[in-house]
Amino acid sequence: MAKILMKGNEAIAEAAIRAGGKHYFCYPITPQTEVAEYLARRMPEVDGVFLQGESEIAVGNMVFGAAATGKRVFTSSSSPGISLMQESLSYIAGAQLPVVILNVMRGGPGLGGILPAQSDYFQAVKGGGHGDYRIICLAPSTIQEAVDLTIEAFYIADKYRNPVMIIADGMIGQMMEPVEFPDEINEPELPPKTWAATGAKGREPNIIKSLYLDPLRLEDNSIVLYKKYEEVKKNEVRFENYKVNKKNKVLIVSYGTMARICQTVIDELEAEDISVGLFRPISLFPYPEAALKEEADRANIKTVLTVEMSMGQMVEDVERVVKGAKPVKFFGRTGGIVPTPDEVKEQIKYLLRSESAKG
Amino acid sequence: MEEQSKTIFDRPESLRDVVTHYCPGCTHGIIHRLVAEALDELGLRERTCGVAPVGCSVLCYNYYNCDFLEAPHGRAPALATGFKRLRPDMIVFTYQGDGDLASIGMAEIIHAANRGEKFTTIFVNNAIYGMTGGQMAPTTLEGQITSTCPNGRNLEDVGHPIRVSELLATLATPSYIERVSVHSPMHIIKAKRAIKKAFELQAENKCFTMIEVLSTCPTNWGITPGDSLDWVEKNLLAYYPLGVKKRPDQGDK
Amino acid sequence: MSQYEVTWAGFGGQGVMVAGQLLAYTGIAEGKQIVWIPSYGPEMRGGTAYCTVVVSDRRIGSPIIRFPQAAVVFNRPSFDKFTPTIKPGGLLVVNSSLIDVTTERDDLTEILVPANQMAMEAGSPKVVNIAMLGAFIGACEIVSLDNVKKTLEDKLGKKKDLLGINMKILQAGYDLAKNTIAGRATSES
Numbered sequence: 067m068a069k070i071l072m073k074g075n076e077a078i079a080e081a082a083i084r085a086g087g088k089h090y091f092c093y094p095i096t097p098q099t100e101v102a103e104y105l106a107r108r109m110p111e112v113d114g115v116f117l118q119g120e121s122e123i124a125v126g127n128m129v130f131g132a133a134a135t136g137k138r139v140f141t142s143s144s145s146p147g148i149s150l151m152q153e154s155l156s157y158i159a160g161a162q163l164p165v166v167i168l169n170v171m172r173g174g175p176g177l178g179g180i181l182p183a184q185s186d187y188f189q190a191v192k193g194g195g196h197g198d199y200r201i202i203c204l205a206p207s208t209i210q211e212a213v214d215l216t217i218e219a220f221y222i223a224d225k226y227r228n229p230v231m232i233i234a235d236g237m238i239g240q241m242m243e244p245v246e247f248p249d250e251i252n253e254p255e256l257p258p259k260t261w262a263a264t265g266a267k268g269r270e271p272n273i274i275k276s277l278y279l280d281p282l283r284l285e286d287n288s289i290v291l292y293k294k295y296e297e298v299k300k301n302e303v304r305f306e307n308y309k310v311n312k313k314n315k316v317l318i319v320s321y322g323t324m325a326r327i328c329q330t331v332i333d334e335l336e337a338e339d340i341s342v343g344l345f346r347p348i349s350l351f352p353y354p355e356a357a358l359k360e361e362a363d364r365a366n367i368k369t370v371l372t373v374e375m376s377m378g379q380m381v382e383d384v385e386r387v388v389k390g391a392k393p394v395k396f397f398g399r400t401g402g403i404v405p406t407p408d409e410v411k412e413q414i415k416y417l418l419r420s421e422s423a424k425g
Numbered sequence: 426m427e428e429q430s431k432t433i434f435d436r437p438e439s440l441r442d443v444v445t446h447y448c449p450g451c452t453h454g455i456i457h458r459l460v461a462e463a464l465d466e467l468g469l470r471e472r473t474c475g476v477a478p479v480g481c482s483v484l485c486y487n488y489y490n491c492d493f494l495e496a497p498h499g500r501a502p503a504l505a506t507g508f509k510r511l512r513p514d515m516i517v518f519t520y521q522g523d524g525d526l527a528s529i530g531m532a533e534i535i536h537a538a539n540r541g542e543k544f545t546t547i548f549v550n551n552a553i554y555g556m557t558g559g560q561m562a563p564t565t566l567e568g569q570i571t572s573t574c575p576n577g578r579n580l581e582d583v584g585h586p587i588r589v590s591e592l593l594a595t596l597a598t599p600s601y602i603e604r605v606s607v608h609s610p611m612h613i614i615k616a617k618r619a620i621k622k623a624f625e626l627q628a629e630n631k632c633f634t635m636i637e638v639l640s641t642c643p644t645n646w647g648i649t650p651g652d653s654l655d656w657v658e659k660n661l662l663a664y665y666p667l668g669v670k671k672r673p674d675q676g677d678k
Numbered sequence: 679m680s681q682y683e684v685t686w687a688g689f690g691g692q693g694v695m696v697a698g699q700l701l702a703y704t705g706i707a708e709g710k711q712i713v714w715i716p717s718y719g720p721e722m723r724g725g726t727a728y729c730t731v732v733v734s735d736r737r738i739g740s741p742i743i744r745f746p747q748a749a750v751v752f753n754r755p756s757f758d759k760f761t762p763t764i765k766p767g768g769l770l771v772v773n774s775s776l777i778d779v780t781t782e783r784d785d786l787t788e789i790l791v792p793a794n795q796m797a798m799e800a801g802s803p804k805v806v807n808i809a810m811l812g813a814f815i816g817a818c819e820i821v822s823l824d825n826v827k828k829t830l831e832d833k834l835g836k837k838k839d840l841l842g843i844n845m846k847i848l849q850a851g852y853d854l855a856k857n858t859i860a861g862r863a864t865s866e867s
């Protein structure tokens with residue numbers, strides 16, 4: 067198929083349809099309302115379901131109910147709205163239902179602003195709602211990657227019967243890039259959804275729930291989830307290296323929009339004979355722990371620099387993984403300010419100066 | 426005797442001397458002024474606390490000259506409840522759009538009204554989501570085109586537009602609910618009277634009061650400011666009848 | 679060329695976003711890497727709209743462009759805001775119908791386009807942006823004029839009248855830029 071120019075929000079919406087996510091619930095919020103507006107036009111054409119709910123609390127729970135049918139469901143929002151969905155996410159994860167959620171992050175906390183940010187990392191990766199559950203979390207850095215990951219997300223959600231979040235930011239939502247949609251989507255076979263509530267004809271009733279008053283049963287449920295997440299950690303790790311090599315002195319760790327800015331930084335520093343590599347986690351949960359550890363441990367790496375559009379959230383995972391083997395530094399801007407390549411370059415040069423001063 | 430020149434029109438003390446961010450022809454500004462005049466005339470400004478919604482009027486605290494809280498989307502009545510319960514001596518009002526109040530905040534407003542919380546709600550109904558760029562609201566009229574109902578609101582799919590004033594008037598506790606409009610000078614005068622009355626009742630310690638004000642959104646209706654006023658007259662008034670929906674003697678616990 | 683960045687700026691309704699998109703579509707057709715970045719957020723209420731288009735031979739990194747090679751400005755506020763951001767040696771395309779000043783910078787190529795007059799003469803006030811697009815292409819040739827024409831055909835194919843006007847004004851803008859540059863070359867030599 068030919069490449070077409072699309073806004074990130076619309077491309078992700080189209081990708082959801084292509085992946086069979088034809089059941090969509092929403093509540094407007096900037097900077098992702100175009101997803102809803104696009105699907106309001108598209109869903110009738112593909113015989114899907116489009117419904118604007120009265121709030122994100124309702125929408126999260128509409129998605130909960132819809133997923134119980136075993137069909138592929140999709141919702142999207144931005145930070146404050148995703149906060150309101152945390153209740154349903156905890157229940158959905160507890161009841162082991164597949165759903166795909168898009169978070170086009172904006173600056174917080176509170177009403178914050180509407181410009182791009184990456185300050186929902188903790189919420190997405192470390193829980194957000196209550197209980198022992200995890201959300202599989204994928205962070206694209208281009209619109210094509212957003213399309214590809216969205217398509218995959220539906221499969222991953224079904225495979226593990228767990229919510230999958232595409233975590234983007236206002237920049238990816240709003241900008242346009244050429245994208246290509248696959249002509250057809252070939253997914254490995256999955257077992258039939260015998261757990262879905264389809265009517266108890268010729269079988270025992272299916273109860274979709276998260277209540278276990280007997281603590282042993284509740285613990286069992288958490289162990290089931292835990293084992294599932296161990297599988298996820300084994301199978302679903304995704305990352306990309308950019309110009310990672312033996313000459314690198316600094317290893318940048320960065321994801322999403324911020325990572326592509328770091329690519330420019332690396333290209334420009336290369337011209338100045340300063341060698342820096344980029345490790346870009348694509349799956350934020352599962353975090354690419356082993357791969358990052360391996361790169362950070364290389365003898366040539368003097369410093370690991372985490373760059374985020376936040377006050378420092380993913381850096382805690384980087385520290386956890388690097389385990390003190392190398393100094394882990396942080397640079398970030400937040401509130402909707404996206405660091406420029408120049409700012410990051412300055413930071414790296416400063417790090418290298420202080421490094422050589424220590425000598 | 427020589428007539429001294431006297432001021433017959435000025436900015437109310439309850440408003441600040443600043444330029445608002447509202448679009449040309451938007452009537453949020455008129456409604457702000459009416460509330461401010463009422464506070465001035467009743468001498469309430471210095472003991473008033475407003476609660477701002479999330480919507481185009483989120484920045485109204487930059488325009489009012491009194492204390493203000495900024496609530497999460499739809500939750501202004503809950504903040505107002507908490508505040509007023511601790512400071513019954515103060516005057517509290519929420520200023521909310523139709524998406525804020527009638528969609529995401531429907532639970533909060535119904536329960537606050539039903540408990541008879543002693544604050545005043547100014548409910549601005551422009552039949553659309555303004556701030557996010559023109560999506561369907563619970564108040565959007567049948568057939569009205571918005572970006573999330575591109576073929577017009579379909580009643581079979583999303584139900585009828587909600588008449589919030591009538592809905593809340595079914596509750597026993599609220600003391601005063603009236604729907605007004607600001608699309609003509611005559612209507613503005615009546616709206617002012619209603620808003621002032623609501624604050625008077627609050628000052629007398631009466632239960633929940635709400636004034637619903639029909640308002641314009643030329644930007645997202647996609648028509649001129651002038652046509653917007655006509656659109657209110659022709660379409661909004663036909664579905665949202667003006668008038669008192671609940672009188673003080675009918676209410677109160 | 680390895681990477682070229684251009685900011686399009688004007689009032690909402692002047693077609694700046696669309697002009698940027700037409701450039702982007704043409705770039706894609708030529709097999710280039712493209713990013714189109716809109717302004718969004720608080721500044722939109724002020725009435726100015728702008729977008730930046732990056733055209734590149736290689737994978738595009740940062741979508742944050744503070745200092746583009748070119749700016750195409752449709753009104754005075756945009757002129758004031760974006761002229762200082764252009765990289766030295768860059769290009770400034772000015773809608774001289776609405777902007778009655780010229781830049782004091784001597785390190786830029788400045789092309790003055792009476793785009794509103796041209797559009798009125800061409801028979802549609804809506805093609806101001808196409809005059810500007812033509813002039814931009816004429817001044818930098820970052821994509822070929824023929825391919826922009828193909829993009830227009832693609833987008834407007836069914837609306838024959840409109841397409842005719844668009845083609846005419848695109849060419850007029852292009853010629854104007856070419857003549858301006860040629861005129862300068864002769865006067866300098």
Ligand SMILES: Cc1ncc(C[n+]2csc(CCOP(=O)(O)OP(=O)(O)O)c2C)c(N)n1
Binds near residue numbers: 553
């Ligand atoms: C939890 C949450 N969801 C969604 C939004 C996005 N949002 C901001 S304003 C608004 C609706 C505004 O419409 P309305 O209340 O009718 O007021 P108007 O702008 O028309 O005055 C929405 C949905 C938000 N800020 N927070």
Ligand code: SF4
Binds near residue numbers: 452555642645
């Ligand atoms: S978008 Fe509508 S409600 Fe908001 S300020 Fe503009 S006209 Fe008023």
